[in-house]
Amino acid sequence: MSEVVLVSTLDALGQFLRPSTLAEVFVDGLSKAAVYAMIAGGLTLIFGLMGVLNFAHGSLTMFGAYLGGLVLVVAVSQATGPFARLAYFFVAAVVVFGLLAALGGALEVGLIRPLYDRPPIYQILLTFGVTLVLDEVARIAVSFYGLQPITEWQAALGTRPGVLSESYTVAGVGANGLDLFQVAVGALVVGAVWAFLTRTRYGLVVRAGSEDSEMAEALGIDVRRVFTTVFALGAGIAGVAGLLLAWDPTWGASVPLASETLLPAFVVVIIGGLGTFRGTVYAALLVGLVDAVTTWWFVNAIEFSALPEMTVFLILVLVLVVKPQGLFGVAEVGGH
Amino acid sequence: MTLLPRVETMIAVFYFGLFAASFDFISGYTGYLSFGHATFYGAGAYLVVLAANGKLSVPYDTPFMLLVVLAGLLALGLALAIGAVSFRLSGVYFAMITLGFSQVIYVFVRDWDFVSSAPRDGAAVIGPSGVTPPSFDIGVPFVDALNLAVGQLSGDTVEGLFGVLNFSTTEVSYYMIGLVALGCYLAMQRIIHSPFGRVMIAVRENEERARAVGYDTFRYKLAAFAASGFFAGVAGALFAGWRRSVAPDNSLFFLVSGDALLASIIGGFGTLAGPLFGRLFDETIREFLSKEGAGGGLLPYLREHLSEGALATEIFNGLTVQEAISTFINGHASLYLGLLFVLFVLFVPNGLLGTLRERVGDTLAGAVDERLRR
Numbered sequence: 001m002s003e004v005v006l007v008s009t010l011d012a013l014g015q016f017l018r019p020s021t022l023a024e025v026f027v028d029g030l031s032k033a034a035v036y037a038m039i040a041g042g043l044t045l046i047f048g049l050m051g052v053l054n055f056a057h058g059s060l061t062m063f064g065a066y067l068g069g070l071v072l073v074v075a076v077s078q079a080t081g082p083f084a085r086l087a088y089f090f091v092a093a094v095v096v097f098g099l100l101a102a103l104g105g106a107l108e109v110g111l112i113r114p115l116y117d118r119p120p121i122y123q124i125l126l127t128f129g130v131t132l133v134l135d136e137v138a139r140i141a142v143s144f145y146g147l148q149p150i151t152e153w154q155a156a157l158g159t160r161p162g163v164l165s166e167s168y169t170v171a172g173v174g175a176n177g178l179d180l181f182q183v184a185v186g187a188l189v190v191g192a193v194w195a196f197l198t199r200t201r202y203g204l205v206v207r208a209g210s211e212d213s214e215m216a217e218a219l220g221i222d223v224r225r226v227f228t229t230v231f232a233l234g235a236g237i238a239g240v241a242g243l244l245l246a247w248d249p250t251w252g253a254s255v256p257l258a259s260e261t262l263l264p265a266f267v268v269v270i271i272g273g274l275g276t277f278r279g280t281v282y283a284a285l286l287v288g289l290v291d292a293v294t295t296w297w298f299v300n301a302i303e304f305s306a307l308p309e310m311t312v313f314l315i316l317v318l319v320l321v322v323k324p325q326g327l328f329g330v331a332e333v334g335g336h
Numbered sequence: 337m338t339l340l341p342r343v344e345t346m347i348a349v350f351y352f353g354l355f356a357a358s359f360d361f362i363s364g365y366t367g368y369l370s371f372g373h374a375t376f377y378g379a380g381a382y383l384v385v386l387a388a389n390g391k392l393s394v395p396y397d398t399p400f401m402l403l404v405v406l407a408g409l410l411a412l413g414l415a416l417a418i419g420a421v422s423f424r425l426s427g428v429y430f431a432m433i434t435l436g437f438s439q440v441i442y443v444f445v446r447d448w449d450f451v452s453s454a455p456r457d458g459a460a461v462i463g464p465s466g467v468t469p470p471s472f473d474i475g476v477p478f479v480d481a482l483n484l485a486v487g488q489l490s491g492d493t494v495e496g497l498f499g500v501l502n503f504s505t506t507e508v509s510y511y512m513i514g515l516v517a518l519g520c521y522l523a524m525q526r527i528i529h530s531p532f533g534r535v536m537i538a539v540r541e542n543e544e545r546a547r548a549v550g551y552d553t554f555r556y557k558l559a560a561f562a563a564s565g566f567f568a569g570v571a572g573a574l575f576a577g578w579r580r581s582v583a584p585d586n587s588l589f590f591l592v593s594g595d596a597l598l599a600s601i602i603g604g605f606g607t608l609a610g611p612l613f614g615r616l617f618d619e620t621i622r623e624f625l626s627k628e629g630a631g632g633g634l635l636p637y638l639r640e641h642l643s644e645g646a647l648a649t650e651i652f653n654g655l656t657v658q659e660a661i662s663t664f665i666n667g668h669a670s671l672y673l674g675l676l677f678v679l680f681v682l683f684v685p686n687g688l689l690g691t692l693r694e695r696v697g698d699t700l701a702g703a704v705d706e707r708l709r710r
Contacts, residue, residue, distance in 0.1 A: 130675030306447030
């Protein structure tokens with residue numbers, strides 16, 4: 001019995017080590033990494049500057065998935081060709097980014113701003129309460145418009161253009177169109193945020209505020225306004241991440257998406273080290289690739305369905321045990 | 337219409353309030369936010385159900401009181417293991433690593449077919465095959481006369497105690513589970529008011545100074561975490577004993593820890609009795625806004641007191657009052673609780689009990705005592 005298992009494991013190992021398999025797993029891992037970087041990117045911006053661990057981030061992602069899905073569903077009746085649909089994706093991205101950024105800004109000004117004088121735990125608590133409210137509002141809206149009990153909102157999935165459903169084979173390596181699209185969008189967003197932080201004047205202000213907010217204040221920067229902007233930006237990115245997930249059959253738009261994305265986002269941010277955008281990107285790569293490898297092993301050799309999901313949290317625990325500050329973290333960020 | 341919750345609801349207040357108190361015991365008194373506390377609650381609950389199904393190496397009819405203690409000890413062991421690693425970190429990192437451990441365990445149990453044939457739906461007490469499932473007795477183990485069985489749909493009744501007292505099965509469960517919860521509360525109270533408890537508070541107020549004074553704070557934190565885990569395990573065992581079933585989502589999921597957090601904040605963070613009141617508040621609102629609301633909720637009240645005409649009135653675009661009520665109120669207590677929670681964090685940061693204590697300038701018992709002496 002155990003001999004059979006051993007042989008099949010060796011078989012699987014041989015199959016896994018084939019260059020084409022490795023390349024396919026790598027592409028899959030990149031697409032997962034892109035998704036993780038997207039859902040964690042906004043969170044790390046907000047934490048890095050303000051020291052607010054935003055529990056509502058997953059709910060904002062979920063809002064983005066529904067709102068973006070709505071825009072896509074409305075737009076599909078006007079678009080026929082696959083490239084027109086792709087174009088509408090970017091229209092939807094702009095709309096979702098705007099709406100979520102407005103919501104994020106309002107949340108910061110109305111609820112989080114009064115709490116800066118209190119211990120940081122109160123900001124975590126507040127955003128936790130906001131999640132409860134946002135999730136329930138979504139649940140009411142979704143049941144009111146009759147989108148439930150379909151957990152993966154089929155209408156939004158249906159707007160995915162055919163070009164993203166096909167597989168493409170280049171030099172013996174097969175890759176799914178959606179995976180490639182996710183990698184492209186993820187790279188675009190990560191590149192944009194990186195350019196914003198390091199190449200623009202406002203990015204310099206943001207970094208100054210996150211290094212030493214008192215000093216930045218003394219230099220005449222209105223740190224409060226920077227906080228609002230960054231919170232809006234982070235919420236907007238969460239929304240776009242949600243939009244990207246609305247097309248992904250393994251995620252899809254649903255109310256539980258809020259906690260399903262919140263936890264991996266936390267994991268990625270913590271693994272990378274609180275407050276470093278670079279760390280978050282590397283952590284997303286690490287988690288994405290390991291996730292892809294364990295998913296392959298689960299599909300091909302190991303019959304424990306919890307394996308890929310468990311791996312994400314195991315990486316968190318391992319990294320924190322070995323390096324408590326995360327991969328790129330510094331000890332004291334945002335007063336923590 | 338009465339606002340008091342049903343006896344069933346009060347039982348949930350007892351076992352979950354005990355869990356929330358154990359969460360507050362570590363988070364409110366040492367300042368280390370244990371965001372994976374549901375692990376200990378779930379471990380206790382699963383131990384009871386698995387043992388009663390004969391899946392563990394204890395006899396399936398082990399007295400429930402022993403299972404409760406075993407559940408506490410299992411949770412204590414888990415807390416020692418998790419705490420030993422986690423207390424190297426502080427602040428947000430501590431919250432996250434405990435959350436990480438708890439999610440690993442949650443996902444693992446959710447897909448572990450040892451637990452039941454459908455682990456995602458959880459496990460119920462069915463007993464080993466061919467045997468009637470055991471009853472869960474609270475009392476003195478091995479002395480039949482001093483035991484009363486608890487359970488949601490089963491359990492003992494008491495008739496003619498002292499010639500006058502009669503209790504239904506639910507009321508028996510209420511008193512027995514309440515007794516265990518009270519005992520645990522008093523034990524935690526005792527620890528908080530001991531020199532050990534003073535060190536816990538010293539860690540919360542200024543850990544560096546506590547260390548400078550000469551306390552090995554790591555050991556104190558770990559011991560406090562283990563004690564907290566023990567009581568969380570007991571609370572989980574009571575939960576499983578009453579419900580006679582357990583599922584990953586109502587025991588091990590991180591939002592269960594979130595519910596404990598909710599109860600602690602509303603009741604008063606850093607007050608041991610606060611979480612009990614917080615949970616009472618929480619359950620009362622949930623019950624008040626639910627459709628059945630057997631204690632007399634808002635919906636039955638509205639249905640009885642609003643006329644047919646009023647219910648059928650159209651508010652907006654074909655939406656009648658009746659539909660609006662069932663859309664926006666029924667089953668959506670989380671929305672209103674979430675709003676209340678946000679308001680509490682913003683305006684009542686000390687919670688119900690903490691604010692009251694601040695007003696009277698003492699613990700409530702102390703204040704009443706003083707009034708009476710005057």
